[in-house]
Amino acid sequence: MTLSDFNTLLPLIVLTVWACALLIVDLFIPKGRKGWTALLAVFGLALTLDLTLAQLGDSGAGFSGMITLDGFSTFVNALLLVSAMLAIGLAYGYVKRMGLERGEFYSLILFSVTGMMLMAQAADLVIVFLALELLSIPLYVLAAFARPKVDSEEAGLKYFLLGAFAAGFVVYGIALVYGATGATALSAIVSAVAARTANLTLLIVGAALILVGFGFKVAAVPFHMWTPDVYQGAPTAVTAFMAAGAKIAGFAALLRVFSLAFPSLAADLTPILWALSALTMVVGNLLAISQTNIKRLLAYSSIAHAGYILMAFVPFGSQEVQSVSVAAGLFYLVAYALTNFGSWGVVIALEQKEGRGLEISDYAGLGRKYPALAAAMTIFMLSLTGIPPTLGLVGKFYLFRAVMAGGFTGLAIIGVLTSLVSAYYYLRVVVTMYMREGEPEALREPWLNFTWGLTAIATVVFSFVPSGLFDWASQAVLKLF
């Protein structure tokens, strides 16, 4: 182990130490002043973000090739850190209002982000597994954080049981890949396949099991059953974090593992991924139509978006298209993360105690009473549908273009058609806000307003200048291959 090993992991180490220190410092912060804990957590994230951005353009490997640092990991890490900050911005007022104000909330978020970042930097399947658990275990606790509320406990238990089940698949998949190639390092797996010393049957089964495990994590159909229940039951601020963070990390790991270690399996896996992506888009969007609860609606919407992002993997076997489609996938993740936090922020603003204010009918009259909030929600709904002028449209455009370049026109058509279907339920929210009479109660809380305001502006502004962001994503990916 040399100093350069630690350099590759510097942001992660700082964040881990910070999270541990925060647990101790929190003991001395009196009850009712947990705002300080939140502030310190955001400060730690900002410090880590600074260190991450300082690594921009660096690349290297550390710890005997188990950890890698490249443009891709830096991009994903920066996105994850910003997501965590947005999540804390949403959570601060929410946990106070719901009587959940306990200091460990923020430490748990930091630990979970550490796991997500480790996932983006993992170059060895063992690290992938460790990172998966490090990101999941705090999330299980966070989902049940509103204890003794039964909904939240149930959400926590369901998430835990299915998450552990998924982890079992991932571990067994890793064991089979290890058996097939004699290695767990991604580079060694590729060279074993190239040297024809690998047992291909075992390798395919192993890769498929890993795919199943991650399918659960990113909520792809048919492994999505837990999503609506968990998203509905968990405290809303946690749901926002879970929906964005776990998805970004899961897709980052999938991208790296599948495009680096298993390109030789593309012929076998592409049809599976194609079906998975198409099924996820169709089922997610169709089931969302009948929802009346906004949290469940957004949960199904997040399933549908997992399908769109999965599209980016389908061409992972062809060298030319691969980098473009992965860049499009990254761009879509950014668009999704921004929109996701914004829309959950609006949900939090309207949520009352005892789970009231969560039906779509509760949004009636929002346009008259709280015009800014309604305008922001409209922007998010348009972005999730993919209507200009929003980032969602640009993301879908890049994605569909990449998929078509890979020769999967059928999949792109399914994507467009399901987007049309999704317009029905997203616009229904907008119609309810502006066309129906009602007396909604919304909360004005400075950090919350700041978060949804910022994400709404970013969603619109970035859609006019998407090329900068897309170029960054492309450059990040270029170093990957």
Place this chain on the structure above:
Amino acid sequence: MVPEIYYLVLSAILFTMGALGVLARRNALIIFMSVELMLNAANLAFVSFANTYQQLNGQIIVFFVIAVAAAEVAVGLALIVAIFKSKHSIDVDQMSSLKG
């Protein structure tokens, strides 16, 4: 010396039993035990593959998996206890306050 393949078949059987247990059983504790069975099936596979390749890697990974499983137990049992306190049942079929 028992041939490798016996261990692998045993591990596959254990994994299948675990997966079926998760899907078929309704008691949260039993489901959790089935998940542990899946993890240990993977451990057995790791050890026997490590023996085939005459490497230590596979055996070291087992320690990682065991440590992670222990962390999962800590959180999982806490969740099960918490839900038992409020519902006096850990039957997953009764976890139905969330539906739609």
